[in-house]
Amino acid sequence: MEPLEEQKFTKKKKAVLLTLKHNTVVVVVEVGVGVVEVAVVVVVVVVVVLVVVVVVVVEVAVVFLCLNVKKTKELIIDFRHKRTTYTISLL
Incomplete structure (x- = not known):
């Protein structure tokens, strides 16, 4: 996975909370408004x-x-x- 290029993430933007449900699986995605590339990656x-x-x-x-x-x-x-809780963190 290529490292992300330096982008302007420091601006204060409202967060969008997307919730997807599939059977017993609930996926909650929080994305900053206006960050199209990140939104595509999240999808x-x-x-x-x-x-x-x-x-x-x-x-x-x-x-x-x-x-x-x-x-x-x-x-x-x-x-x-x-x-049991499994946590995966990617920086």
Whole structure:
């Protein structure tokens, strides 16, 4: 994965909260308004996650995708299966 080019993420922008539901899977995506490239990446990631969950047929209670593009530019994915939480952080 190529490192992101330096873009203007420091401006204060309103956040858009997108919620996608598939059976027991809830995907919450938070994207800064006006960041088209990041939104496209998030949509691709959401589709991939949903396909993987459907193929593997795992009883994932909640899948959170939180994309924080304001300061840290980090992508946090939390998989909560029963009582176990798996966290994947991409900087």
